[in-house]
Amino acid sequence: MSSTTPATPSKFRVAIVGAGLGGLLLALFLQKYSTDIDVDIYESAAKLTELGAGIGVWPRVMEVLKFLGLEDDLKEIGGAHDSTAQSVHYRKADEPKAVDIRVFAPALLTFSRSDLQAVLAKHLHTADKIVYSKRLLAYVEPEAGQLDPIVLQFKDGTTATCDLLVGSDGIRSAARRTMFNNLADAAEIRGDKEQAAKLRTMIEPVWSGQVVYRGLVPVDKLADSAHSKDLQKTLILLGKDRASLPSLSATNVHEANIDPQDIVSYPITRGKTINVAAFVNTPGAEGTTYTKAWVTESTSAEVLEKFSGWDAGVQDLFKAMDKSLSWAVHTVRGLPTYVSGRAVLIGDAAHAMTPHQGSGAGQAIEDGFILATILSHPNVTLSNLFEALKIHDGLRRPFSQGIQRRSQMTGYLYHLHRLGWEHITGEQSAAGDYPREMLGKIGDELESAMGWAINESIMDDREKALKLLEKL
Ligand SMILES: Cc1cc2nc3c(=O)[nH]c(=O)nc-3n(C[C@H](O)[C@H](O)[C@H](O)COP(=O)(O)OP(=O)(O)OC[C@H]3O[C@@H](n4cnc5c(N)ncnc54)[C@H](O)[C@@H]3O)c2cc1C
Structure with missing residues (x-):
């Protein structure tokens, strides 16, 4: 990380914008995997403040937290x-x-949430610094193919530079705003007004x-x-x-x-x-x-x-x-990409979802795990970062957007809008006036909806990433 003496010269500099659970986890993963990547973290708040009180973590996500060596603290x-x-x-x-x-x-x-955040912050090396009170407004990328740094523009009028921008700045992401305005501008220049308008609808939650x-x-x-x-x-x-x-x-x-x-x-x-x-x-x-x-x-x-x-x-x-x-x-609407140039969105910035699978933070953690696996691979350099980020997008976007859709469907199940329950009125339901076997149907559906989080492992995706990186 930036203030430590790296074992090897830095291969590129990463700016993580947003020190929520997603951003902090990515920083920890990079610390674990790589000795040759510099990281700076920019956070808009004056100190670490996780909003909301509690958070639930399913076994698939716990596996990556254990992998990070956090089990005892947790x-x-x-x-x-x-x-x-x-x-x-x-x-x-x-x-x-x-x-x-x-x-x-x-x-x-x-x-x-604040306990969890404190554990993550404790494990970041003391020399690592989070720069507080730095609210990203926008970023400026060099022209396609140029290896010049990306310039970050903050609300306080200051700027900073990086080779790779990770937007982990939550549901109202400024990184997403810049990325999709840029993509829409490019579509307009190509004369594709319809596509430009569609891309701009991706900005607001x-x-x-x-x-x-x-x-x-x-x-x-x-x-x-x-x-x-x-x-x-x-x-x-x-x-x-x-x-x-x-x-x-x-x-x-x-x-x-x-x-x-x-x-x-x-x-x-x-x-x-x-x-x-x-x-x-x-x-x-x-x-x-x-x-x-x-x-x-x-x-x-x-x-x-x-x-x-x-x-x-x-x-x-x-x-x-x-x-x-x-x-x-x-x-956040289903984005057509999480990646543009040398910028990538993770966590709620990329795929904020309803909480009915208890998995928004879990998906941010999975993003960090796969992204760090990719960035720290010896085949990944400043000049092929875009291709490397495409591997991340190919693996993480379909999966996390699948969980986004599952969360929505699980919500409909929680409201009893599916599996025949749509024909039962609120009054009948409150009076217990429904066939009892309909409860079993909900139970079966819940087991099938949550099975991925309990029985599956993200290590399979890590293996896929490593195979693709060999060909880079
Ligand atoms: C009621 C409810 C219950 C939930 N329960 C669960 C659960 O049990 N399990 C689970 O996995 N998920 C749950 N979630 C979802 C989870 O809270 C989020 O998905 C997760 O916190 C997203 O993490 P993040 O790091 O991507 O974004 P955030 O936690 O929003 O962090 C973003 C960070 O970026 C900073 N920031 C914002 N804008 C800027 C800027 N312009 N410049 C710099 N910094 C900026 C913010 O201050 C913040 O620190 C729940 C959500 C809700 C609403």
Whole structure:
């Protein structure tokens, strides 16, 4: 990394823009794999601040964290008392007493986001520096074929240079904005106005139609609840829309009625705190523009009111939650490329997805793993970086966009919009008036939807990358 004495001269300089989980993991992977790549990290915030409280990690992603040598540290900060993966309990909870759907055997490791970020920062060599309060506005690339540096332009008026720009700057990525404006400008110069217009639609994120209330519940505050012990499990609670709205205008949909949809809760900080995320949905609003502030403060009373009639344990959970933040859940459209010239997008900048597979950060981590594998390969040099990045794009884009689509489909399942449930009304669902075997169908579908995260290994993709790099 930049301030250490490299064993061999630097083959190129990488600028990682954005020190979220994706950017930090990439820096760690590069530190592990390469001695001849200089890295600078630019972060817009004044210090490391992971937004949101908890994060869940499935076995496929845990494999790469173990590969980095983080296992022991992660055990120290695990969510459950015994620091092991928790079983995941899927239930239908839009009725007074929740009904079991399926239990996944110990599968999910849960963490406080700030604890996880602190572990990553601790493992970056002390000499490595993150440059804080550096908000990227745009970047300027040399003409195609030129090996001159890329120039980064920051909001404070300063500039920096690099040979490779990694945009890990999250869902509202400035790197994505520059990349897709440049691609659109090039399409216009070719006379392809339609393509140019399409490329510009890739810049802004789109609203998923959902808002999530995120809050924390100290376990002590649940002591009087009859459900106290149960609420300390990892729970994914599904429910049916109460109403469907016939037609909504694109500009005011977020003012319309909303439906409670699903709740995810799990312990963090060694079982002292429960992390809660409660989703509501505005039917028909997916893909429209959310015109209010994305993040606002809300109260536990607000959330209780939205989930009235749901399982009694859920009511106890919300009563014990002092306050919450409501977040409008946005996604990035399926990009036609993550790579242009010597710039590459990773994490939410490339593929922000709905959280229903609990995998946005996991996909950012996978991006970092494969990208670092590629960049550190001896065959990769400054002059063939673009070809090397194409290998990353070929492996990571189809996979991560597949998870993006799966997340959307899993969301429809959580709202009970699939597998025959679309014919059951909200009232019937809340009254328990549906054939019981329909629960089994959801369980089977969930197992098939999440199988990749539990049973598959990313090492297969690493092998593919290494084979392709041999031919570079
Ligand atoms: C309710 C909810 C629950 C979730 N649960 C899970 C889960 O259980 N498991 C999971 O894997 N994922 C989960 N996710 C998704 C996950 O949070 C994100 O996918 C992940 O945090 C993205 O990481 P990132 O590093 O790409 O982006 P971010 O975490 O957004 O980091 C981007 C960084 O870039 C910085 N930045 C932004 N703009 C600039 C700029 N112009 N210049 C410089 N720096 C900049 C930011 O300050 C930030 O530090 C969840 C998401 C939500 C909304």
